[in-house]
Amino acid sequence: MTNSQISQSSPEIGPQSSPEIGARISDRDLPDHLVAAYREHGFVRVRGVLDPEEVERFRAGAEAFLAAHRAESIGGEVFRQLVNVWRRDPVVRELTLHPRLARIAERLAGVPLRIWHDHMLVKEPHSDTPTEFHQDQPYWPHTGGRHALSAWIALVDVPPERGCMTFLPGTQHLTGLRPQDLRDEEDLFRLDPSLRWLPRVTVPLRAGDCTFHHSFTGHMALPNRTDLARLAHVVIYMDAETAYSGAPHPVTDPLGLAPGARLDGPEFPRP
Template sequence: MTSTTEHPRTSPGTLTDEQVARYRRDGFVHLPGVVSRPDAARWAKAALAARERLADHHSGAAFTQLLQLWRHDEELRELTLHPGLAAIATRLAGVPLRLWHDQLLIKEPHNGAATEFHQDQPYWPHTGSRHALSAWVALVDVPAERGCMTFIPGSQRLTGLRAQDLTDRDDLMNLAPELRFRPRVTVPLRAGDCTFHDSRLAHTATPNHTDDPRVAHVVIYVDADTRLAPEPAHPVTEPLGLAPGDRLPDAHFPRLGPAPR
């Protein structure tokens, strides 16, 4: 029997105060249908084509990572600069935002490797940022067995940690043992759904146990007033000749979204 129930959609106009409050409390929020299923399918096709011609920035088995799609692919640029995504991100963050970078994260079929618990923020050379968050857009259906994400609600309040090893399931837990017994929330997504998560929220993704690739497009937003920190080195800033303390230039990190409420 085929369901005739329409999959719900989310837009900046339908985003509720309760969803914003939930994001700020838990560090993440699941929003259904931020992009339409036909658009998700179109962008999934573009993503798999990009995989064939762009360099992989990740050397492990957990996933393929392609960076800066908005500079290399016209179709995926449309998704990265999607005004609806940016408007939602701005309202959740409560500060003006700019693009840090985008990335495709593809888990190949039966890849056999988890992306272990980690925070994103320690990987980024940022200083003075009041908030940063990622929009993780599922371009295909991502049930639990295809490598959806699991979050530890409230863990975004844990600051000052070094970058964690994505291949070591105990690395973050050794740094912050209190996280071992915190409740965890696993969030399967349909194509077109999105999770927004705080840059310091602890999260993980299981291996892809299915016959099809898991395809996610991630747009990372950062406080528009962020300046470059001396470290760590990062591939999107290294070629630009910036000095510590410099503002992120608009040409490479465009301001996105409306002014926050």
């Protein structure tokens, strides 16, 4: 199975014609049909979460931070990644702690949330390497949490050819798998062959749009075959009651936490 076989759209799954939500619509009132779509499919697209002025400001801030810290990025050929940028850059901090993002995330999750971490994800121009299908949650040293989800914010237009994401709807209910190899397109499907036959929904984003996806929802990102870097900022939210499992992770390794300790305090703020 190749990435060229991925369906580019599906009007039946996800909010393909959803109304915009942003500064001109009440931040408190996420339409019920978007909440229902998220809870059924494990992901949802929300248009216009950032208004154009915010997009320009946050994109400029992210680009400046990336230019100064590109050598520190991790991820290799799949993508460049800079983690916990909110702790180091005041402009990106405003984006990570943006109250509009947090209100939407908490409405979708249905539980109080904390920031797990943010990360800047960059696919460089003419990168033919996709990020293969995987779930996020198996990578995280969490226990006791009821819900975790990611807000994937497009800071540039991200059509399919620039590396937008493709989701496996309904897979948020699949738990207990080991972490998957982001470079191996067969790895998730070897773990559960039934997933191979699910519909695949590719979700292009305009700058300022955002997808929210459950931490167990299977997803991948297409290659970036354009002349422009794909610049996205991802805010990961976890249940405010989440505790540390004791497993290694770059975010928690320096903190000296004991297994079972709550992931709270200034490192993991309430948004």
